[in-house]
Amino acid sequence: MPDSTNPAPHLARIVSEASALQHALRLGPTDRASVLATRINDAQQLAGTALRLFLTLGAQASPPSPADLLLLHQVAQIARAAQEAAAELAAALARSVENQRRADTTSGRVVLIGPTPQQFIASAADLLDHIPALCHAMSRDRQ
Template sequence: MSDLDTPTKPLSHLSSEALALRRALGAAGTGRDLRTLAGWITDAQDLSRSALDILLDHTPARSHTTAEELLSLERLAQIAKAAQDAGAELTAALARAVENQRRCAAASSGRVVVIGPSPQQLIASAVDLLGRIPALCHAIHRDRLVPPTHHAHRPR
């Protein structure tokens, strides 16, 4: 990935989308419905797909890849993973929410005991994962502007 090939617009869009989803998850409070959760899952999956598309578009066709190019590709892979992991957490929240509703409907008493993390805890985990994406996008931009030096010590 040369300096000219840095995916500035796609990364900015990806970062904005991650922040928007993160804000939506954080602002939703406890009144989450199943449709909303399902929508958030597809949004997280779309983020992952976008990161993978950027990675594929910017993977060099040649066999030799520079250290800087590999670092950018690694960060793109981390972005895709963070989005996929967020989607997995949201899917677990959806499954737990449905399970909780089923238990409440089937309970003969008013009390239902739920074991494991709550949907809110799983959503909070997704929020944390989505928070990594803008930082990784920024790191890719920063690395393209100021490539790391190959020398540990500079001459005096």
């Protein structure tokens, strides 16, 4: 079990998971609802990992120093980015299902309004791009 006072192993895991998810979104197939649901779950697990790190670090920082508060803020930003990525993926899933439903029930031309599922997926991947940078900044700040 990694030392809970040292966030480096946790940050390395977060970077690895965020990079793998971002890679899967950019290069992998995302045209099936089950694949999108899996990616949503992955993003939520990533957010959970960041929140558990936040809780661990927050419990150790009593009273928190300015450096502790900066670290907690950065971990909270990571959790937020992962949760927002999950929300974007959920929007892609909902839009994909809605588009399919419209296509199946309409005998004429289907008019799609709003962002496409791929645009939501690209937005989620962009959000995940920020996580490794935040983790590297945290590691740099702690040294």
